[in-house]
Amino acid sequence: MNIALLLEMAAEAAPDRVGLVCDGKRWTYGDLLDAARGAFELIQESQAEYVALLDESSEAALIAVFGAALAGVPYCPLNYRLPDADLKALLGRISPALVIGDEARVTSIAGDQGHLIYSREEFSLKAQETVPADDAREYDPGEGVAIQLFTSGTTAAPKAAILRHSNLLGYILGTVEFGSADEEDAALMVVPPYHIAGISALLSSIYSLRKIVMLPSFSPEGWLNLVEAEKISNAFVVPTMLTRIIDVMEKGLAKDVSSLRAIAYGGGKMPLEVIQKALERFPSAGFTNAYGLTETSSTIALLGPEDHREALASDDPKVRARLTSLGKPIPTVEIEIRGEDGKLVPVGEPGEIYVRGEQVSGEYKEKSALDAEGWFPTRDAGYIDEDGYLFLSGRADDVIVRGGENMSPGEIEDVLLTHPAVADACACAIPSVEWGEAVGVAIVTRDGHECPCETEIKDLIRARLRSSRVPEKVVFVTELPYNEMGKLLRRKVKDVLAD
Known part of the structure; x- marks a missing residue:
């Protein structure tokens, strides 16, 4: 049809x-x-x-x-x-x-x-x-x-x-x-x-x-x-x-x-x-x-x-917390939470959200992202509680969602690294009452250079990218956290930005 x-x-x-x-x-x-x-x-x-x-x-x-x-x-x-x-x-x-x-x-x-x-x-x-x-x-x-x-x-x-x-x-x-x-x-x-x-x-x-x-x-x-x-x-x-x-x-x-x-x-x-x-x-x-x-x-x-109304009226913290949930899956789809090994995780444990159903395309012009059984990995991280409510706990790919607009931390970091005084940089989502999420950046200054001022950093982003990418918060740190495999630990950077 x-x-x-x-x-x-x-x-x-x-x-x-x-x-x-x-x-x-x-x-x-x-x-x-x-x-x-x-x-x-x-x-x-x-x-x-x-x-x-x-x-x-x-x-x-x-x-x-x-x-x-x-x-x-x-x-x-x-x-x-x-x-x-x-x-x-x-x-x-x-x-x-x-x-x-x-x-x-x-x-x-x-x-x-x-x-x-x-x-x-x-x-x-x-x-x-x-x-x-x-x-x-x-x-x-x-x-x-x-x-x-x-x-x-x-x-x-x-x-x-x-x-x-x-x-x-x-x-x-x-x-x-x-x-x-x-x-x-x-x-x-x-x-x-x-x-x-x-x-x-x-x-x-x-x-x-x-x-x-x-x-x-x-x-x-x-x-x-x-x-x-x-x-x-x-x-x-x-x-x-x-x-x-x-x-x-x-x-x-x-x-x-x-x-x-x-x-x-x-x-x-x-x-x-x-x-x-x-x-x-x-x-x-x-x-x-x-x-x-x-x-x-x-x-x-x-x-x-x-x-919504039940959660607002409740004194039970568990029920009230549902205001921050995504609710329950609609009847025409199936949702699973899987760990890094691709297996189902226990109730309440976070993992990646997978979805399957007739409405799910999971298809790109370049290739299909569906697995052999028709499941689509959303790249969103979340968990389902014992009552069946789905909660979003982050983005599996660290995308910043500002006012409904998805932003790549990488494009912001690439611009920051063009500054002669910036040796390393990390962009993350920080909470925002107005936008839901906003951009926060942590910067390591290059040896032998003066620390650039916050206004200079914001002006650089504004000149090279759209104004929505301009960070609301800028912090300067001595180093960024990496694991033994060289992967940047954005979660720890978020903790620094939240402090």
């Missing part, structure tokens, strides 16, 4: 129901299906091998997802926050593509790669104008790749994660009931279109016949304004967004949020004090912690509303 079936079913069941609101414009499900079929014509004519999006969320993203699916061409949304050099490399890996979004930027950095480039407005308009007169077209059966997402990963060259139609439909059909939303239900989407959470939210909202309200560029004030104006019932946020929303509410911004019945969050570690405040600020909303990965087509474990 093709993921476009989700939109086709919605348009057939409720063609005149509003399916999308963006920048004040409203689209019915019938409108959206027509535009997706028009996009199919454009894609077929272009003979592109990929459909890429370099843009914020808009109707163009939704039309492109389903137009690409109908044409049997992988949809590949790109991170518009990447530096030009990185973005050029990714565009080169998917050439020739039909690219939608920042026309001037793509032309500037990749104009010689053979892409067909449309602005958001031009693509949406042409898709509407190119709607076929009849439905006699032969659409792709959906046996191949639906989505390709470049992971932020831990290396200089991101991996191309592959999600097939069967993976995405395995998740949606196994977790969402068709047409289950009331006509007045509205889901507020603020997650960037290149994130799996945004794609899965799009698909699940359409299948449930829920109105999607897009906020292309997040601000806490804009988020609260839309909740009040559109009577939002469902929302998904990353922890840093929720932190900023609560902050402006505490500073006196009063909006009617009584329509909110469900708030899901994920993409990074949620600080305990933030979720406690959120439960108080949104008393009528049920909170859900959704844990998932790109390679698993989104969510594989949930901490539901009842768990």
